[in-house]
Amino acid sequence: MKNVDYIIVGDGYASLFFAHQLIKHNKSFVIFSEGYKSASQVSAGIINPVVLKKFTTFWMAQKQLDFLTLTLAEIESYTGRNYFINAPIHRIFHDENEQKLWLKKAHSEELSGFLHKEFYHLQEVNNHFGTGKVNQSARLDVYHFFTDLLTYFETHSHLVREKFQYEELNVSDSIYKDLSFKNIIFCEGMAVKNNPYFSHIPVIPNKGHHIKVKLSQEIADDITIKKKHFLFSLENGLYFYGGTYDRDQLDYQIDASAVEQLENGLKEIYPKNFAIIESNFGFRPTVKDRRPIVGRHSKHENLYVFNGLGARGILNGCFFSKNLFNLIEKKIPLPEEINIDRFDTKKDVY
Template sequence: MKKEVDYIIVGDGYAGLFFAHQLIKNNKSFVIFSEGRKSASQVSAGIINPVVLKKFTTFWKAQEQIDLLKKTLGEIESYTGGNYLIDKAIHRIFHDENEQKLWLKKSDNGELTEFLNKKFELLNTVKNEFLCGKVNQSARLDVNGFFAGLFSFFEKKGFLLKEKFEYDKLYPSTSSYKDFIFKHVIFCEGIGVKENPYFSGIAVNPNKGHHIKVRLSQTVPDVTIKKKHFLFPLGNGLHFYGGTYDREQLHHHIDETAVEQLVSGLSEFYPYDFEVEEVHFGFRPTVKDRRPIIGRHDEYNNLYVFNGLGARGILNGCYFSKSLYQFIEEDIPLHDEVSLNRFK
């Protein structure tokens, strides 16, 4: 006897888990396939940031995404018991006086007024002779806690299958997969979508990111510090520093050039000794227009893709999981800007 479910979710990163939350909220049955390998989401920094800190600009629907994320994390806490929001703001170290002036000018822009704090700060220990700008409403996600908490909940409820999804066992025309009868399949595979025969052609490109875990010899303020990359505490005396962006060196091992880049970047503003304890990397699924790719298969109307979350995986995953759910269940059209069909 086959088991009937409303949804099969393939992939266990931010896209898959935030979509699973929509199903829990709406009392839909589902299973989520997890290969057990750490996805790019699981090694991400977990930065929640409404500002592009290179040019001091914001992005499409930033305030809406921040508001929905905080609401959603509260809902997730109600059934996992975990508070995964770390309310520590980003402090951007200014390179020079021109950046200070640009920050102040941009803070008068209607879109940025709520995000760019006009009161500059001086941080102890680190080099910040031109002071720092604080990003209001920025925070971090407790990445390890978030995934551990949700995986534990899914496992207890019987929602989690720790196995590789086998495309050749999927029969969309009869809505069946192995021992399951389903209504919908959502593919949330990140770069793994390149192996998916139903959606392998979507315009997602890998962007390799490295980060290091370092042990600092001098204490720094308990905030998220940003210059070239992000620095913040992890506990147990370790700090996260990263991450890099590389579209060229896509091999599946550590790139020493990226590690050197990180060590150099940290040394620019942290003038004391530090030890690199660990190096990690992952492949972000990115899209040339920096918007996710979401939609329904041309031939099989029970197959969907949710991909291309890029460097803003937390905000994009949370916000657009709701859009995808409403598209499927309520027939509310997707925004043209994220639709799968926009590249056709």
């Protein structure tokens, strides 16, 4: 029987960033990955400290950005690749009122570090009222981040490419099949609804579509453009445009209405011809109070959950992985804002 400190179930941002904490602290672990692309793996990879609809920021945005920069440098030390794409967001203004609101917020203490105080005009897209640049915004190289890390885990015998079978778990003896473990971390996204230990946590599925398109005329590859959705270049000559937010159409297939919404949104800012090459979707696990759900099972002290990262999966997954590690290894209490105990956890099935 193989002994490990941790079993991690899932292969999205929560899983990989928590695995990095384990590598950093010389803990043994295995990750169970079903092999299909999670919502994280088809995400845009946007790193953004600003809510671009209202020009506001969010809880601990600067601390999360700083910690992500540090963490990505640590990951680069063993994968050999820098995943940080310096392509700041340029938000297209709808009208003059948005310009004025942006300037007002840019001079506030809370947002002065994030909202650039000068406007820009882009040549490639329709932006009659100009754009505002979000300082410290960027993108993650999503494809290589997941490909490299999962390959690294597999090479170092950390990766098990199979579905985790809950019925094979012996919690009282801390055994799963031929594995003896100390702790299990469930990082399953919306698949948590099938988990008998944490199916009760209040995550809400939010279906997001994006399209990959071929543009008849290229646009700059060193920026990320945003109006209704994000537009940016990919490595293979294609462009990413997305994503939508839908809490109603939750079937596991491409929704024609969502693709049409994206097509119309792109036509609004891109005046030339384009062709849709590919459509994708994923289910973001969101929470009503917009905070992750992290913590220990109410009955089984060796079972933990790390979920509800929402649309800010990169920043949330990176930053709060440290809190979960410190809870388990150092007995440091979680911030109340992310603790699973803020909900009624008396409904555990097991």
